[in-house]
Amino acid sequence: MINGERTIRRPLRWGMIGGGRTGQVGYKHRTGALRDGTYRLVCGAFDLDAARGRDFGVNLGVDADRCYADYKELIASEKAREDGVEVVSIATPNFTHYEITKACLEAGLHVICEKPLFFTVAECEEIERLAEKKGLIVGVTYGFTGHPLVHQMAAMVKKGMLGEIRIVDMQYTHGFNSGDDVGAGEAVKWRTNPKTAGATFVLGDIGTHLYYLSEVVLPDLKIEKLLCDRKAFIPTRAPLEDHATVLMHYDNGARGRLWVSSVNAGNMGSQRYRFVGSKASIEWSDSHPDQLIYEVQGEPNRTLHHGMPYLEEESLAIDRMGALHTEGLGDSWSNIYLWIAQAIDAKNRGDEAFLKTHQYPGIKAGTEGVRWLENCVRSADAGSAWVDFK
Ligand code: NAI
Incomplete structure (x- = not known):
């Protein structure tokens, strides 16, 4: 602790x-x-x-x-x-x-x-x-990615509690950009201009969080190829996207999909992750960060709570608040x-x-995020084609 x-x-x-x-x-x-x-x-x-x-x-x-x-x-x-x-x-x-x-x-x-x-x-x-x-x-x-339950997920995968990883399913969405950008503030203006945001909007802004967290939980899985489909529902944001879907093939045969969007009107769910193995699945969302859903095939589903002694040492070692008390984004940033x-x-x-x-x-975590973005853009610009991950 x-x-x-x-x-x-x-x-x-x-x-x-x-x-x-x-x-x-x-x-x-x-x-x-x-x-x-x-x-x-x-x-x-x-x-x-x-x-x-x-x-x-x-x-x-x-x-x-x-x-x-x-x-x-x-x-x-x-x-x-x-x-x-x-x-x-x-x-x-x-x-x-x-x-x-x-x-x-x-x-x-x-x-x-x-x-x-x-x-x-x-x-x-x-x-x-x-x-x-x-x-x-x-x-x-x-x-x-400093949250104790993120490191609980990594420890469970490492221990083989899920079996062989088969499916990676991730979402980071909100609806704050559902309307047009007339009268938008500075933070929206620079995010929707390629000169100031870079080659992506939501992929870089929120998608890189998904990608790095998946690297923390699944360090042994490497992407072999991916397909990215991106769109600007508000046309003035083009060529940048306010919505994207990415499909991924991993080197162990696993399949991944994620979507990122800032036009998911009304949505306040933020980030959601589901990692599915041959024996069990885990699911975590930052809208209920204290809880980790652990589902073993053929058994009653379980909800694990942060700070509880049944968790793995890797998680308990970085817990700050102790069980029963909310552990959230600020705690994660502190870690x-x-x-x-x-x-x-x-x-x-x-x-x-x-x-x-x-x-x-x-620096490597930062670089890998940018590498993932480059591959997403290459795929999207080729008409949402499958591309080998470079
Ligand atoms: P913002 O537009 O809300 O704020 C930018 C701040 O930097 C303002 O205070 C502005 O006056 C100042 N600023 C701009 N250019 C400057 C310069 N050359 N020298 C000194 N100050 C300067 O932007 P926001 O949303 O805070 O994003 C900033 C960065 O943080 C972006 O790269 C964004 O992707 C990232 N970000 C990361 C988050 C995370 O969870 N890690 C969450 C939100 C943003």
Whole structure:
């Protein structure tokens, strides 16, 4: 169980780029980072609007002279300080991730970046080489993959409790973009423009969460080929999609399907996963994150609850609230931030042995998400053809 006791030598000096007052995801980063005494927020370039960003940062308790107008000023000013920032989180629109990550790594800073990580696999691989050369960590914030029941699912699969995996069925949908974008806010505008979002809208925005979570639960399954069908129900969003279906063939013969949509009108279900094996199935949804449905063929169905002693050690070790009390998204983010802090601490100490076995969403997780997107787009652009996964 995680109880807030410090697991690294001292708090990391942490800064934020983006995630300002009007940003959607910024508070999730702060919820994750500021929980266990592993990070101390010392600076930020929180906002495109410098004055608003400074005001916001001061309200968060950051010194006014360390609330910067932009990331370049942050890097230059912090470098000049003995107590300068060591790790920054990037919570800005997609098109800025690559440029800001590269500049931060070149300045010797560890980076925690939002998904989808970059626009292309080539960019991801370049950044991986740069991070390696500089001895720095790049973490990626796939929000719900720190949840204890996600790791319960992974442990059950590993133990063979499901048998051979046959079917992977995933959904991440909502209806917030069911209407047109007239008068839409900034977060919708940049998401529906290929120059600022990249080659996808909902596939990158929410589909990458499904894909990474499936990699955590099923690390041995590799996609051999896939077919992606995508559509913009609101035509002004084309060539980007507000709805997509992806079929996948895995190397063990398993079949997968997922759908992502922001035009699933009225739907508040968010993410849902069902993994079916030859003996049993498991099903989990973030709308009821405390519960995991476990169905063994021929037996009464069971509902497993987080924090209960009958769960696997891998799940109990990362539980925070204990059974009976809701364990949710904030707790999951805290685990992800904790694991990334432990990776940074190990990197700083040169403890490569620890890093070899330490699990956290890092540069490879970010790269694989972008690789999956590239394959989806290749398939969709070929008229929803089956393509070999490259
Ligand atoms: P948003 O548009 O709501 O907020 C962006 C924030 O960044 C604003 O505060 C804006 O002023 C600031 N900003 C923009 N450009 C900047 C720059 N160059 N320098 C400094 N600040 C800048 O966007 P949202 O929804 O918060 O998304 C940000 C990123 O987070 C995206 O990559 C998105 O895909 C990802 N995201 C991830 C989630 C997750 O669960 N991991 C959930 C929501 C978004």
